[in-house]
Amino acid sequence: MRLYFALLAALLPFMGMACDVCGIFLGIQPHDRTSSISLLYRYRHLEGTVPTALLTKGSPKHGDHIATTANGASRYRELYQVAELRADIWLSDRFAVLAAIPVVNNYQAVDGIIRADVYGIGDPLVLGRYLVANTKCTTTDERTVHRLLLGAGAKLPLGRNDLTYSDAEVGHDLQPGTRTWDALLSAEYSVRHDRNGGSLTTISRVNTGNADGHRMGHGLSTTLEAFRRYDLREDLKLMPSLGVYHELSGKDAHNGEAMSGTGSSTFFTHTGFRVWWRSWAIMGTFQYAIVRHLGEQMIPNRERVVVGLTYNLKQN
Numbered sequence: 001m002r003l004y005f006a007l008l009a010a011l012l013p014f015m016g017m018a019c020d021v022c023g024i025f026l027g028i029q030p031h032d033r034t035s036s037i038s039l040l041y042r043y044r045h046l047e048g049t050v051p052t053a054l055l056t057k058g059s060p061k062h063g064d065h066i067a068t069t070a071n072g073a074s075r076y077r078e079l080y081q082v083a084e085l086r087a088d089i090w091l092s093d094r095f096a097v098l099a100a101i102p103v104v105n106n107y108q109a110v111d112g113i114i115r116a117d118v119y120g121i122g123d124p125l126v127l128g129r130y131l132v133a134n135t136k137c138t139t140t141d142e143r144t145v146h147r148l149l150l151g152a153g154a155k156l157p158l159g160r161n162d163l164t165y166s167d168a169e170v171g172h173d174l175q176p177g178t179r180t181w182d183a184l185l186s187a188e189y190s191v192r193h194d195r196n197g198g199s200l201t202t203i204s205r206v207n208t209g210n211a212d213g214h215r216m217g218h219g220l221s222t223t224l225e226a227f228r229r230y231d232l233r234e235d236l237k238l239m240p241s242l243g244v245y246h247e248l249s250g251k252d253a254h255n256g257e258a259m260s261g262t263g264s265s266t267f268f269t270h271t272g273f274r275v276w277w278r279s280w281a282i283m284g285t286f287q288y289a290i291v292r293h294l295g296e297q298m299i300p301n302r303e304r305v306v307v308g309l310t311y312n313l314k315q316n
Contacts, residue, residue, distance in 0.1 A: 033096070033131070035089045040308040046078040048300035076299045079107040082122065094131040098153075100124060104176040120160035120176035127153030127184055144193045151186035155205075172214065179210045195229040209253070217250035217263055225270055236277050243270040245287050251295070261297035268304065281310040 051073050086100035102122035108115045129151035135144075159177020163170055172178070183206040190199040202222045209215035225243025232238055245268040252262040272285035289301040 033090050033093060035096075035313045036087070036310050037313065038084075038086050038088070038308055038310040040082075040084040040086065040306065042080075042082040042084070043305040044080040045302040045304070046080075046299040047076065047302055049073045049075050050299060051296060074110050075112070077109045078299055079105075081105040081107075096129045096131075098125075098127045098129065098151075102159075102176075104159075106170075106174045106176065108170075108174055114165075116165045116170040116174045118163040118165055118170055118174065118176070120163055121158075122176040123155045123157060123159040123178055125153060125155045125184065127151050127186065129186065129188075144191065145197075147188075147190045149186070149188040151184070151188075153184045155180075155182040155184060157181055172210070172212075173216075178207075178216065180208045180216075182207045195231075196227070197229075198224075198226045200224050213255040215253040217252045219250070220248045222246045223270065225272065237275070239274045241270075241272045241274075243272075244268065245270045247301075259297075261295045263295045264298045265293040266301050267291040268301070279312045281312070283308045283310075 082102045082104050084100050084102040086098060088096060088098045090096045101124045103119070104122040105117075105119050107117045129149045131147070131149055133146060133148040135146050155178075157177060157179050159175075161172070161175045161177040161179045163175055184203065185206070186201070186203045188199070188201045191197055200223070202220065204221075205219040207216045207218055223243060223245045225241045227239050227241035230238045247264070247266045247268075249262075249264045251258040251260075253259060266289050268287035268289050270285065270287050272283065274281060274283045284307045285305070287304040289303065292300055294300060
């Protein structure tokens with residue numbers, strides 16, 4: 001059985017203080033151009049100290065959740081968890097449509113006091129992807145194989161945006177949904193020779209403003225990784241990978257004006273694995289933040305985890 005590698009994209013263009021439900025994950029498939037159904041779990045941990053004075057000036061972020069502390073700063077801890085059901089359907093040899101529905105749990109504690117712990121349906125997304133180039137091994141001799149996919153789509157404003165905690169509405173960046181139509185663009189390139197290869201993925205998100213005049217910062221994420229495939233048996237394959245992951249978030253805007261103290265750039269280490277057995281595939285990736293450049297209102301990323309289970313609907 002021959003494997004053709006798409007690639008891993010752990011893409012999470014930030015949404016304000018990094019609501020993970022806004023992200024998508026393009027998981028590798030065990031069979032080239034094969035429709036599949038997947039269940040994914042994503043976890044993101046943010047934690048750090050934010051100057052209280054910056055968050056009590058009428059900012060539409062967390063200003064209404066802050067109590068002034070003696071040292072003039074507040075300790076934030078935020079956890080974003082997403083369970084996502086998705087379908088990746090190939091309509092032809094070159095065109096596929098990915099659709100996903102997330103279920104979200106967003107948690108926030110400030111100075112050790114829980115301020116939000118909400119569950120709800122997030123914004124679904126639809127992404128069309130076109131296979132621009134795909135060289136295939138047509139003989140038993142291994143050769144260099146390339147693959148390039150370009151995509152475009154949108155996040156739909158259908159998720160919950162009115163959840164409360166302790167009888168108070170939580171901040172908009174902690175809600176499962178955003179009430180905005182946002183555009184998604186993707187590019188995925190992978191190359192393989194024999195059992196070794198590499199991949200580069202970049203995904204951008206262009207956000208629009210909501211009815212309150214607030215727009216989350218546009219996002220760009222990039223994953224670069226190297227991998228090696230091990231054929232444990234005819235129907236059992238293992239592929240570990242190493243690389244780096246970068247997230248870039250622009251500044252938020254309110255009524256058309258950029259908000260000071262927002263925006264971020266974060267580099268992560270990236271380790272992952274994939275296992276294929278017949279029509280099934282499992283994957284996991286761990287990313288740890290090592291270098292950050294943050295606006296004063298931004299909470300530092302610590303780590304991120306993605307795991308997934310995929311079933312391929314048919315063999316090629």
